[in-house]
Amino acid sequence: MKIPASLSRYRTTLIVVITLVVGLFLGRALFGGAASPAPMSEREGHDMKDQIWTCSMHPQIRMKQPGQCPICGMDLIPAASGDAEMDPMTVGLTEHAMKLANVRTMIVGMGGGTGNVRLTGKVVPDERRVYSQATHVAGRVEELLVNYTGETVFQGQELARVYSPELVTAQEELLQAARVREVQPSLYAAAREKLRNWKLTDAQIEAVIAANATSGVVPILADVSGVVVQKRADLGDYLKRGEVLYAVADLSKLWVQFDLYESDLAAMHIGDTVRYTVRSVPGKIFKGRITFIDPVVDPATRVARARVEVADGSLKPGMFAIGMVQARHGHATALLVPRSAVLWTGPRSVVYVKEGEGRFRMREVVLGAAMGNDVMIASGLEAGEEIVVNGTFIVDAAAQLNGTPSMMSPQGGPMPKGHDHGAVK
Structure with a gap:
């Protein structure tokens, strides 16, 4: 394009003006938002001034600047927004602390009446089938035919033999009564009955009469069948009337x-x-x-x-x-919670109820019957509430450190200090 001669002397000026206009439009198009970072930096600086720093394991630590926990030495982390406005009667744990302590919760519900x-x-x-095998006459153990526990015996089996002077005397009385039984039948009957009381059989009594001789040795026969579970006498022992030789059990x-x-x-x-x-x-x-x-x-x-x-x-x-x-x-239904959810101090039982994310409040409850790994709640909780069921001691320890109500301090307040031995008042 040919520029008129009248405008040729303004050629250089026009080129400069056009270049400035084009540059201005390009600059606004490319860098128009670059002026806004300054206000953002100002806001971030303001937020950093208001930021609270806490310890994931000791949430009662509250600092206005980053650093290390004075208790455990861990690096402080930013507290969740809104923590400062939380209820001071609740205890808070960060998500990191809850994971470390394996704190778990569950929603309380009504359970069946069984567990x-x-x-x-x-x-x-x-116990109704254990028998004491005793001797019915006083005397000395002459022979033990059952020598160890665990041996099986049968009713009527001979277990031992006892020499008894009393038996000799009783047999002599029987023989004398047998000679006059036609004249004094009652005396004869009494002599036989005495030997029966000492567990001699009619056959043994008749054998004495037939032999017309006494024998001082009496056999001890098993009254029942079973297994010998105790052996209480040894060879040569002198036994009183009624003393036990064996305990026999029907197994x-x-x-x-x-x-x-x-x-x-x-x-x-x-x-x-x-x-x-x-x-x-x-x-x-x-x-x-x-x-x-x-x-x-x-x-x-x-x-x-x-x-x-x-x-x-x-x-x-x-x-x-x-x-x-x-x-x-x-009960057909009952409010059941795991035993691990309850902290028991004797007169008081407490649980920790979840109130918001990472916030817990101590609650006293009245316990009912235990059902295996669960326990019935008579009062203090409602179905639908969420409670801590694992890591309850960790939550309670955090409550004690934070001065909020806890198992050992129902009213809250600072932890009790140890004894000040030797302190000058």
Whole structure:
């Protein structure tokens, strides 16, 4: 394009002006937002001034600048926004602290009226089938025909022989009465009855009369069949009348006695079915019903015993058993929580209720019957509330350090200090 001669002298000026205009438009298009960072930096600086720094393991530590925890030395982390406005009666844990302490929660709900209770027990002889084999005459043990425990004996079997001077005298009286039995039949009958009371049979008595001679040795015969579980006399021992030589047990029927702790007693009833196992019979599950529960608690062990009767040849006295029973507490439904959720101090039982993310409040509760790994809540909680079920002690420790209500300090406040021994007041 040809520029007129009248404008040629302004050629240089026009080029400069056009270049400036084009540059201005390009600059605004490319860098128009570059002027805004300054206000953002000002806001960030303002936020940093308001930022609170805390320890993930000790949330009661609150600092206005980053650093290290004065308790554990861990690096402080920014506190979650809004922490300063949280309820001071609750204790807070950061997400990091909850993961380290494995703090878990659950929503409380109504459970059925049953729960599994684990029991431990022992196989024992049926006390109604244990007999004391005694001597009925005083004398010296001349011979023991059963010499060890565990031996099986049968009713009428000869167990031992005892020499008795009393027996010799009684037999002489019998022989004298037999000579005059036609004249004094009552005397003869009394002499025979005396020997019967000493467990001599009619055949033995007739043998004495037929031989017309006395014998000072009396055989001790087994009154019942069974297994010798105790041997109480040795060869040569002198026994008084009625003293026990052996304890004989009929092991065809046995008892399994399970220990019941006080917390489980209210939920156990006669007739409940118990399923149990013993180590010596692996893979087999035995089943029986509770036929008796001790009416008293053993003052030494603090347990009562529940009895299950069993007739199984594979079981032997002394074996240990592990059982499971579905206990009933008498309510169709109940508010049940895991035992791990409850902190118990004797007169008080407490749980920690979740109130917002990472915030927990201590709550006193009244406990009901224990149901295996669960415990019934009589009052203090409502269905639908969320409570801590694992890591409860960690949450309580944080509450104590933070001065909020805790198990040991229901009203909150600082932790009690140790004794100041030797301090000058």
